[in-house]
Amino acid sequence: MQYVHDFHTADGSARDLLGGKGAGLAEMTHLGLPVPEGFTVSTSACRRYLAREAAPPGMWEAIMEGIHRLETRTGRHLSGSVGAPLLVSVRSGAKYSMPGMMDTVLNLGMNDSVREALSRWSGSERFSWDAYRRFIQTYGKVVLHIPGQAFEDILTEIRVDRAVSDDSQLSANDLEQVTSAFRAVVAERADDRIPADPEAQLRQAVDAVFDSWNSDRAVAYRRLHQISNDLGTAANVQMMVFGDLGDDSGTGVCFTRDPATGEKIPYGDYLPNAQGEDVVAGIRNTLSLDDLGKRHPAAHAQLVKVMSTLENHYRDMCDIEFTIERDKLWVLQTRIGKRTAQAAIRMATEMVEEGMLDRSEAVLRVDPASLEQLLHPRISPKLDVAPAVVGVGASPGAAKGSVVFDAETAVERTEQGLDVILVRWETTPDDILGMAASKGILTSHGGKTSHAAVVARGMGIPAVTGTAGIDVDEKRRTFVVGGATVDEGDIITIDGASGAVYIGDLPLEEPAETPELHLLLGWADRYRRLGVWANADTGAEATIARERGAEGIGLARTEHMFMGDRIDIVRRVILSEDAQRKAALEELKSLQVTDFVELLEAMDGMVVVVRLLDPPLHEFLPDRWDLEEKRVEALAAGQDVAEIETMMATVAKWEETNPMLGLRGVRLGLIIPDIYRMQAQAALEAVAKRREAGGRPRLEIMVPLVSTTEELHRVRAVVQEEMDMAPGTADGSSEVLIGTMIETPRAALIAADIAQEADFFSFGTNDLTQMTFGLSRDDAEASFLGTYVEEGIIASNPFESIDIAGVGALVEQATEAGKSANPRLQVGICGEHGGDPASIRFFHQAGLDYVSTSPHRVPTARLAAAQAALGESTSDASV
Numbered sequence: 037m038q039y040v041h042d043f044h045t046a047d048g049s050a051r052d053l054l055g056g057k058g059a060g061l062a063e064m065t066h067l068g069l070p071v072p073e074g075f076t077v078s079t080s081a082c083r084r085y086l087a088r089e090a091a092p093p094g095m096w097e098a099i100m101e102g103i104h105r106l107e108t109r110t111g112r113h114l115s116g117s118v119g120a121p122l123l124v125s126v127r128s129g130a131k132y133s134m135p136g137m138m139d140t141v142l143n144l145g146m147n148d149s150v151r152e153a154l155s156r157w158s159g160s161e162r163f164s165w166d167a168y169r170r171f172i173q174t175y176g177k178v179v180l181h182i183p184g185q186a187f188e189d190i191l192t193e194i195r196v197d198r199a200v201s202d203d204s205q206l207s208a209n210d211l212e213q214v215t216s217a218f219r220a221v222v223a224e225r226a227d228d229r230i231p232a233d234p235e236a237q238l239r240q241a242v243d244a245v246f247d248s249w250n251s252d253r254a255v256a257y258r259r260l261h262q263i264s265n266d267l268g269t270a271a272n273v274q275m276m277v278f279g280d281l282g283d284d285s286g287t288g289v290c291f292t293r294d295p296a297t298g299e300k301i302p303y304g305d306y307l308p309n310a311q312g313e314d315v316v317a318g319i320r321n322t323l324s325l326d327d328l329g330k331r332h333p334a335a336h337a338q339l340v341k342v343m344s345t346l347e348n349h350y351r352d353m354c355d356i357e358f359t360i361e362r363d364k365l366w367v368l369q370t371r372i373g374k375r376t377a378q379a380a381i382r383m384a385t386e387m388v389e390e391g392m393l394d395r396s397e398a399v400l401r402v403d404p405a406s407l408e409q410l411l412h413p414r415i416s417p418k419l420d421v422a423p424a425v426v427g428v429g430a431s432p433g434a435a436k437g438s439v440v441f442d443a444e445t446a447v448e449r450t451e452q453g454l455d456v457i458l459v460r461w462e463t464t465p466d467d468i469l470g471m472a473a474s475k476g477i478l479t480s481h482g483g484k485t486s487h488a489a490v491v492a493r494g495m496g497i498p499a500v501t502g503t504a505g506i507d508v509d510e511k512r513r514t515f516v517v518g519g520a521t522v523d524e525g526d527i528i529t530i531d532g533a534s535g536a537v538y539i540g541d542l543p544l545e546e547p548a549e550t551p552e553l554h555l556l557l558g559w560a561d562r563y564r565r566l567g568v569w570a571n572a573d574t575g576a577e578a579t580i581a582r583e584r585g586a587e588g589i590g591l592a593r594t595e596h597m598f599m600g601d602r603i604d605i606v607r608r609v610i611l612s613e614d615a616q617r618k619a620a621l622e623e624l625k626s627l628q629v630t631d632f633v634e635l636l637e638a639m640d641g642m643v644v645v646v647r648l649l650d651p652p653l654h655e656f657l658p659d660r661w662d663l664e665e666k667r668v669e670a671l672a673a674g675q676d677v678a679e680i681e682t683m684m685a686t687v688a689k690w691e692e693t694n695p696m697l698g699l700r701g702v703r704l705g706l707i708i709p710d711i712y713r714m715q716a717q718a719a720l721e722a723v724a725k726r727r728e729a730g731g732r733p734r735l736e737i738m739v740p741l742v743s744t745t746e747e748l749h750r751v752r753a754v755v756q757e758e759m760d761m762a763p764g765t766a767d768g769s770s771e772v773l774i775g776t777m778i779e780t781p782r783a784a785l786i787a788a789d790i791a792q793e794a795d796f797f798s799f800g801t802n803d804l805t806q807m808t809f810g811l812s813r814d815d816a817e818a819s820f821l822g823t824y825v826e827e828g829i830i831a832s833n834p835f836e837s838i839d840i841a842g843v844g845a846l847v848e849q850a851t852e853a854g855k856s857a858n859p860r861l862q863v864g865i866c867g868e869h870g871g872d873p874a875s876i877r878f879f880h881q882a883g884l885d886y887v888s889t890s891p892h893r894v895p896t897a898r899l900a901a902a903q904a905a906l907g908e909s910t911s912d913a914s915v
Contacts, residue, residue, distance in 0.1 A: 039081040040098040042105060043074055053078050055270030057129025060370045067349060069342055069367050073109050074124070074274030075102040079131065082246045082268035096239065102273065103238070110275055114145045114234045120157045121150045123167070123276040126241040128248055130269040133371050134257050139178040139248040141241040142311065143171035143276055145234040163281055165211035166203075170311060172218040172230065175237070179244040180226040184464070190217045202320040204280075204309050238273070245271040256468050259826065260495075262874075277366045279359040280311050286332075287312045287359045290325060290339065292347040295355075295375040295493060296432060296533075298382030298552075302343055304356075305483040312357055312368065315483070321502055322483040335365040346370050351392050352401070353383055376432055376493050377406035381552045395559045396906055402556065404873040404900035406496060408893065410553065413544030415531050423536035424517045427478070427503025430489035434544050435476030435498040436529040439522055441510045443470025450474070457528055459515055461508045462501075463488040471497065476530045478537060480508045480515070498532030506537070549584070549895075557585060557895055560902035566879065567886030568897045569643070571866055573597060575634030578644075581891035585898050588643035589635060590798060590888025591738070591866035594715060595651045597631045598624075606656045609711065611686050621714045628715060632722030636733040640726070643734045645798065645866075645888075646719060647777065648712050648751075650701045650740040660687050701741025701777075705751055712751055716758040719772060724762070736773040738798060743782045748793045777866070778850055779803035787850035791858040798888070799847055801867030801875075805834050808843050835868065838875040848882045855883070864888055873900035880904035 041047075041062070046054055048063030058076030065071045077099060084092035107113050112122035127140045146154075146168055155164035176182040191203060194210055206214070222230060231237055248254060249269045258265060279287035289312075290304030305322035307315050308331065314320060329336035339358060342365075346354040355373035359366045375383070384398040393401065412433030437455035440446045443466065446458045450473040458474040460467065462481045471477060471491055477499040479488045492499035507516040513524040522528065522539060529542040569590035570581030578589055598606045605627075608620035635644045667680045690699070705712035719735055726733035737755055742748045752774050759772060775796030778784055784804070787797070806813055813835050824830045838844050847865070854861050864886040869875035871893030879887055880901060889897050 037080065037092070037094070038098070039078055039092070039095045040102040041076045041078060042102065043071060043076070046076060051131050052267075053080065053270075055079055055129035055131055055272075056133055056371050057127060057369055058270045058272050061272065061274070063349070064346070064367055064370055067345060069345065070338075070365055072275040072277050072366055072368065073106055074272060075106065076129070077102075077242060077271040077273065079268040079270050082249060082270065083266070085243070085246045086249065086268065091239075091243070099238070099242065099273070100235070103235075106273075106275065112275070114238075115147075115150065116153060118153065121145065121153050123150070123154075123171075124238075125272075125274050125276055126238070126245055127272045127274070128245045128269045129272050130249070130263075131267050132261075132263050133374065134254065134261075134263070139245055139251075140174060140313070141171075141178050141244070142174045142313070143167045144175070144237050144241055146171040147232040147234070150234075158278075158281055160208075160281065162208035162211060163278070165208055165215055166280055167278070169211055169215040169218055170313075172215060172222065174313075175230055175241070176218065176222050176226065178248070179240050180222060180228060180230070182221060182225045186221050186225065187218055190214060190221070203314070204320065242271050242273075245269065253466050253468050260468070260472050262832065265828070274368070277359050277361045277368075278311070279307075279361060280309050281362055282309055284332075284362050285360055286310055286328070287315060288322075288325075288328065288357075289315050290343065290356050290358065291353060291373045292343045292356070293353045293379070293383055295353065295373050295379050296429065298375070298379035298386070300386065302340060312359065315486075321481065321504060332360055332363055332365075335360050335363060338365045342367055348392075351387070351397075353379075374490055374493050377402070377408075377410050377496065378432060378550065380406060381410075381550065381556050385552045385555050396563065398556065399560050399563060399899065399902050400906060402899060404876075404896045404903065407553070407896045407899060408496065410547065410550070410895075412496070412498060412547070414533070414547050415529065415536075415538075415542055416545050419542065421538060421542065423531075424520070424539045425503055425505035425537045427480075427500040427505070427535045427537065428483055428489070429531065429533045429535035430483075430486070430501040431477075431492035431497060431499035432533040433476075433496070433498035434529065434531045434533075434542075436527060436541055436544065437475045438525050438527055439515075440470075440474075441508070441513050441524055443467040443473075445524075446470035447473045457530060459506075459508060459528075460488070461510065462486060463491070471495065476500075476532065478503060478506075478528070478530055480504065480506045492532070498530060500530045500532055500535050500537055503535070503537060553895065557898050560899045561585070562902075564898065564901035564905045566876065566884065566897075566901040566904065567864070568894055568901060569645075569864065569866075569886050569888035570891050570894055571870075571888050572635070572891060574631075575638045577891055578635050578638035581894055582639060582642070584891055584894040586639075586642075586891065586894045588645070588734075588886070588888075589639055590643075590645050590864050590870070590886065592635055592644060592646045594628070594631075594647060594649050597628065598649070598656065602627060603656060607658075610656060610690070610708070611683075617710065621710055625714045625718045625721075628718035629721045629725070632719055632735065633725050636722055636726045636735060637729075637731060639734075641732040641734065643736055645736045645738050645775075645796075646715075647738040647740055648702075648705060648715050657687050657690060658683065660684060660691065663687065702739050702747045702751060703741065705739070706747065709754060713754050713758065716755040716772075720758055720762045723772065736775060736796065738775050738777050738796075740777045740800070741779055741803070742776045742790065743780045745786065745789045745793055748776050748790060752793055775862075778847075780807055781846060784846035784850040788853040788857040791854035791861050794854075794858070794861065796862040796864070797850065797854050798863075799850075799865040799867060799884075801838060801843060801847070801865055801869045802835065804846065804867070805839060805843050808839070808846065809834065837872050838869045838878055840878055844878055844882070847879075847884075851883050862886075871897050873903070876900040877904040 043061045043065040046062035048059050051059045054076045081095050112120050114122045123143045123145045125142050151164050151168050173187045177184045279285045286308040287310050288306035294303040304325050306328040353373045354370050357369040380402045384401040387393040388398045415434045437457045440456045446456050449456050455475045457476045459478045462479045477492050479501045480503050482501040488501050527541045529538040567587050569588040570586035571591040572578040572581050573596040605624050663684045667677050670677045723733045739751045773795040775794045777800045779800035851863050863884050866888040870887035871889030
């Protein structure tokens with residue numbers, strides 16, 4: 037087994053083996069770019085290490101052979117005390133980019149004698165002490181597991197004492213003092229000291245990088261982004277080059293295009309006299325690439341050529357880390373860059389125009405789930421309010437919420453139902469769960485490529501970074517801006533596009549579809565086979581769905597039409613007898629006709645599937661305990677309680693121990709048939725009204741919760757009776773198709789029989805999942821389901837992404853059996869899974885005809901359906 041691969045001999049396409057970072061370094065080396073020498077310890081070595089809890093046989097010998105080859109190629113030596121010492125970085129690099137989640141050790145090989153040699157080589161005592169303190173800081177944190185804040189507190193204290201704003205202003209004596217203080221922290225907090233022997237340092241650092249694969253923050257990141265825990269990470273050992281040798285040196289991060297907007301312009305940050313971690317950590321506010329051009333014109337020109345070379349090679353926007361060491365450019369890393377949905381769409385469509393991609397590649401290039409970013413609200417451009425402060429617009433979209441200052445509080449308050457904005461000096465990888473829970477992120481430091489910016493863009497969360505005008509005091513739970521103090525819990529509004537920050541609750545509005553999105557989705561529609569419909573209960577919702585490309589309404593839930601001010605009418609239907617019930621039904625029917633007319637008008641020419649009344653009966657009745665309270669109050673007031681007691685008796689009669697499995701759906705329609713008959717009449721009247729108005733109504737009726745063929749047969753007979761009696765039906769013009777919702781395992785198992793009575797099936801995957809797993813969604817998500825996912829008992833939440841092995845097997849079986857028994861049968865899905873890209877891929881493969889989802893997820897479903905038809909995975913999508 038070959039565990040070590042030198043950059044100049046490794047296969048740059050082997051991301052599984054080398055990880056993304058190692059593959060990029062190998063590929064850039066083959067392209068002849070100025071990459072510091074090094075090698076990659078493979079992901080297979082990591083997996084074997086983690087399985088054995090020790091290095092596999094031969095791994096360490098291979099690493100040392102790699103070091104000897106590195107020494108030969110560079111003319112430098114680890115432990116070198118003469119000439120230029122060889123210092124190396126040890127960096128993790130998994131197959132999929134996980135910004136900030138993994139670990140890095142810098143300047144490995146440093147000890148007292150090497151520090152002196154480094155001082156002689158560089159001619160700078162300051163540089164050598166800075167290199168030493170960085171080594172102790174990264175080694176202490178990554179290898180010895182000392183909290184990073186212990187080192188940051190020392191740096192903060194000395195900056196305050198010296199009255200300087202950043203580390204670059206500290207003198208050699210200051211940094212020597214910092215190094216001494218760092219050593220004291222290690223002696224106090226760590227069980228082991230840092231070994232002086234570079235080989236021992238290297239062994240421990242590689243072990244630590246492999247161990248970091250299972251760190252809490254890395255596991256959390258993988259869970260959020262659905263990355264397999266089995267991949268492991270590679271470890272990249274690379275010769276250090278130094279951007280902190282003085283004003284002729286520096287470091288930066290750049291993108292070949294703007295990752296926030298997609299504009300075709302170089303984009304990035306540069307810091308003079310700094311190391312790479314200074315840029316992403318937000319320790320100092322950065323300069324632009326234009327500033328780099330003024331300071332280092334030759335290196336800037338070379339960097340522009342490197343950016344062009346890499347974008348043309350990868351045919352995508354690249355994220356590049358670089359260092360300038362005494363005016364010489366070195367390229368340290370490249371990867372496909374994280375970007376916003378807006379940027380991804382613009383890049384994909386423009387790259388087609390440029391001839392870099394074809395249309396199918398452009399459709400595959402954009403992550404469907406990311407389209408929901410485009411539905412983030414924005415601050416109305418008509419609003420004339422001055423921001424309290426303006427920072428760097430790092431991730432677009434507007435958000436508002438109560439201020440919190442740490443990740444734990446963000447998670448806690450979100451679970452309480454509150455919207456929060458996470459405010460930090462700068463985020464760290466440990467904040468990942470809090471960032472995911474927040475509506476937006478605000479930091480006082482960092483730039484467009486800081487941790488907060490990169491992670492927020494990847495998650496689609498609005499973010500404003502580098503807001504120098506705010507003074508964050510995380511201990512006091514406040515920040516100050518323009519003399520005003522904002523306390524934890526106060527409401528703020530941020531604009532991640534402009535960088536504006538407002539104190540208070542500003543109204544937000546939905547954005548309009550961009551021309552680029554319209555173009556991309558038009559291409560997607562040419563490739564997809566699945567129809568994309570929407571779930572909508574009102575004409576207004578249906579209008580929005582149609583505007584977003586829905587081809588029909590796959591689910592209109594009539595019980596949603598019965599709530600609010602209509603509840604009293606529904607109660608009279610349930611509780612009354614004979615004439616009173618008939619009058620209440622007539623009153624309700626007239627309202628239902630209006631409901632259906634609005635839906636049919638909004639979707640004129642397209643199918644509207646109306647589901648007959650489904651919820652448990654108790655949802656329409658008063659609460660028994662509320663009635664008891666009223667009874668007690670009435671008795672205390674000396675009032676007559678006979679009417680209340682009659683109502684209590686009626687409620688008790690209908691009350692169920694488990695309403696989800698009781699008198700609901702088709703069962704209610706058979707026990708109280710007048711309700712379904714009334715809805716059928718209303719549907720037919722609505723169709724007639726639309727025809728009279730010149731419309732093209734296409735209404736279908738769906739019977740919910742069927743478990744036996746006879747249930748559907750009886751309801752179908754009722755609807756057919758009404759169709760036969762409806763005026764103008766002799767020519768079949770008012771015919772309404774009748775189908776059923778498959779939401780019980782039994783219905784799925786006898787689908788061939790049910791299909792004899794059905795014109796269509798629509799899977800209600802929410803209830804089908806509940807009944808297949810034998811659990812209540814609300815109870816499970818509130819108690820144990822999160823733990824199940826975190827501990828790997830189940831791979832993902834089955835209510836968010838279809839459970840292929842169980843629920844999916846029922847869907848496949850029912851689809852095949854139903855279509856075999858009834859070749860004209862149309863099959864769709866109207867559960868929430870209809871908007872989930874992974875589920876849509878499965879539904880495509882299972883042979884369904886359409887998916888139906890909420891209006892705002894229609895664009896997502898259109899793109900996901902196209903990608904499913906193209907037969908490609910989007911797991912490498914770069915959004």
